[in-house]
Amino acid sequence: MPPSAHDKLLFTPGPLTTSLSVKQAMLHDAGSWHFEFNHIVAEIRRRLLALAGTSRDQGFECVLMQGSGSFGVESVLGSVIPPNGRVLILANGAYGERIVRMAEVLKISHLAYRTAEDTPTNPSAVERILAQDPAVTHVAAVHCETTTGILNPIQPIGQVTRQHQRRFIVDAMSSFGALPIELESSGIDYLVSSANKCIEGVPGFSFALARRDPFLATAGWARSLSLDLLGQWQGFEKTGQFRYTPPTHALLAFHQALDEWEAEGGVTGRGARYQQNHATLMHGMCSLGFQPFLPAHVQSPIITAFRHPADPAFRFDEFYRRLSDRGMIIYPGKLTQIDTFRIGTIGRLFPADLEQLLAAIRLSLNEMGCALPFNSTPQPHAIPG
Amino acid sequence: MPPSAHDKLLFTPGPLTTSLSVKQAMLHDAGSWHFEFNHIVAEIRRRLLALAGTSRDQGFECVLMQGSGSFGVESVLGSVIPPNGRVLILANGAYGERIVRMAEVLKISHLAYRTAEDTPTNPSAVERILAQDPAVTHVAAVHCETTTGILNPIQPIGQVTRQHQRRFIVDAMSSFGALPIELESSGIDYLVSSANKCIEGVPGFSFALARRDPFLATAGWARSLSLDLLGQWQGFEKTGQFRYTPPTHALLAFHQALDEWEAEGGVTGRGARYQQNHATLMHGMCSLGFQPFLPAHVQSPIITAFRHPADPAFRFDEFYRRLSDRGMIIYPGKLTQIDTFRIGTIGRLFPADLEQLLAAIRLSLNEMGCALPFNSTPQPHAIPG
DSSP states (O other): OOOGGGSOEEOSSSSOOOOHHHHHTTSOOOOTTSHHHHHHHHHHHHHHHHHTTOOTTTTEEEEEEESOHHHHHHHHHHHHSOTTOEEEEEESSHHHHHHHHHHHHTTOEEEEEEOOTTSOOOHHHHHHHHHHOTTOOEEEEESEETTTTEEOOHHHHHHHHHHTTOEEEEEOTTTBTTBOOOTTTTTOSEEEEETTSTTOOOSSEEEEEEEHHHHHTTTTOOSOSTTOHHHHHHHHHHHSSOSSOOOHHHHHHHHHHHHHHHHTTHHHHHHHHHHHHHHHHHHHHHHTTOOBSSOGGGBOSSEEEEEOOSOTTOOHHHHHHHHHHTTEEOEEOOOSSSOEEEEEOOSSOOHHHHHHHHHHHHHHHHHTTOOSSOOOSOOSOOOOO | OOOGGGSOEEOSSSSOOOOHHHHHTTSOOOOTTSHHHHHHHHHHHHHHHHHTTOOTTTTEEEEEEESOHHHHHHHHHHHHSOTTOEEEEEESSHHHHHHHHHHHHTTOEEEEEEOOTTSOOOHHHHHHHHHHOTTOOEEEEESEETTTTEEOOHHHHHHHHHHTTOEEEEEOTTTBTTBOOOTTTTTOSEEEEETTSTTOOOSSEEEEEEEHHHHHTTTTOOSOSTTOHHHHHHHHHHHSSOSSOOOHHHHHHHHHHHHHHHHTTHHHHHHHHHHHHHHHHHHHHHHTTOOBSSOGGGBOSSEEEEEOOSOTTOOHHHHHHHHHHTTEEOEEOOOSSSOEEEEEOOSSOOHHHHHHHHHHHHHHHHHHTOOSSOOOSOOSOOOOO
């Protein structure tokens, strides 16, 4: 294969383009029960808590879990909800629906509160449901719903949840590390994210930050051995090791990725670069006449969904292929009702990369015979409420 | 960190020492839903079936699963046993016991048949149990039990299981790719192994080979969404993709590892090198007066457990540390009744590496003041029957 510098750029929500130095950290084999490696694991757990502005002294724990982000979400859902518990799931996209599906498979009593894919969850609605349904023990929300890039207001939702003395689970997969999240003021009891999102490691594991007191009270509730969150934590506490073979190379890469995240200025610095990437993208795409799916005030800088233009010369498959041939990979849409495609602005990408993508988009559309700029009057798609 | 050539050598059952070229395959970021990457995934699935001497045409399917080998075992156990099924688990070590624990957590009806840690499962005993317990629908066995390195006779066990029309699940984690396994003549319905064992990839995923007809009849039985084996297969069939983010770098490494496995001569060539490694180790360790835990006729060439010598100058922690300081990592014991340590002979290790380890062992023991060779009269530990 060609050297890494020639890899196609990934304008997606993950797997992401990562730095060469992060990948080079994988050129080593480590023994997963050896003290040198376990020192790195302990350091990663400590630094993830620090990244969230907290620590063990402040009552939080960090648990790493093999697999993708969804494995991490299922690990939390299947481990911390008691046998007679009930979870309210706030959904406005595919990742909220995935949590609903997990609850179904795990046979966990649940209630889904859905809003349209362009509409953030309203905290008042959560308050109403919690007041009406005293059986609900947990609330689960997705911070940045990658289906559209919409941001849900986890802070007021968490405050309402805490006022009603329920536990709050947040899927912060694609936001953690780039958007500020305050565990304490947001009343978050469990936050899940993954190695290969805004911290820019490689895929292979996820992690959960857990409020210690409720977490330690979950013994015996896990519905899986491999995905037993408390069991995994106990393994770390007892031996410093993963219970089962960890993706050692992905962990070495993540350790390097945390260094690079800090060097960039943490949440502030990384978030600022993603904001610049997103602003560059939006300016260019709007100039071409593309219409973003979401209104600006609920749009995250993580990933953006664009409607297919009405121009009959536009065919997504060809568009995708032409961009791929130019070394740039975008992401298909995932909306249920409307044709969209998505462009991610996270990973080791800079505004100049977005400029390069925009130039490739313009060239590809010209080759396809599209009339630019597209007519940007709103299209007649109604969004189901 | 120092270049990979200076990494400590891992004489363990995994994570293993891998080739530099396998690790260099990870210097690339791939889009997990991109057709180029999915071509590699399809190729890996095809080649794993070929490695087992079978193919889709011959009625088998290959499913890759994120996580460690244990995630793969749980994926099979939790997905292919019906709600009213019952599994007979054959255990003579920690990995058999782990399957028992999985069945407990998953609330799957089960029966454990245990033999001593130095005693392979007797197929006649399996036959007796199956005749007596018609509720048993599945039998689960561990091929090479890494606790000791013992080999269980999966072929006659599988034949008995098939005669009784039950399904046979084999954990072939540490044997697949180096020891011959015949799916058909061994009556194996589900075989599980992992990327980071005898194929010498890096850790990050496991895989199951499944007999198609019974496998496709398992719809609705999965006890997890992430670990749903049939769901994962359906995802591959429908889109060519993993349902959830795969460890893309580990898959690129595995693709390279399969090339190197083939170049070495497949099961025959790789198995021969491991046999040479093991023979070198046994000759040297016996010369030093170490006693292997297992009798030779049940010992695999994968990993070997040695008793702690009776010499009071021998302390394992110091021994381990001195070897680590010399760049060689061995593995602690896992036996319940007897103090042992283990030395693995798989991974990118050659007889010359074992000679180097033996020299380091001799030096370390001399430094510790041990009288060599150790007195090798059998020690008074009784092995519980």
